[in-house]
Amino acid sequence: MTINKQEVKLFEPYAVGNLVVYVTGPDRGSVIEADCRWELNTTLDSCDCCTFRWRSRRDPDFKCRHMLALRQVLGLD
Ligand SMILES: [Zn+2]
Numbered sequence: 412m413t414i415n416k417q418e419v420k421l422f423e424p425y426a427v428g429n430l431v432v433y434v435t436g437p438d439r440g441s442v443i444e445a446d447c448r449w450e451l452n453t454t455l456d457s458c459d460c461c462t463f464r465w466r467s468r469r470d471p472d473f474k475c476r477h478m479l480a481l482r483q484v485l486g487l488d
Pocket residue numbers: 451453458459460462463475476477478
């Protein structure tokens with residue numbers, strides 16, 4: 412799978428800060444907090460975490476750190 416010139420492998424762990432990102436599709440992934448093993452389903456425009464669910468009500472463009480980590484792994488930022 413090639414996205415934006417960068418080769419990204421599915422289901423390989425990518426460390427971004429204290430997060431671990433597994434890419435599960437061209438626009439989605441599983442993001443795990445390195446210290447608590449909480450697995451979130453994250454896409455380019457949504458995330459399971461409470462921060463996103465709360466903040467996105469007021470700011471439709473809000474991106475939580477899990478979404479930013481996924482974007483970084485996908486080479487979008
Ligand atoms: Zn999140």
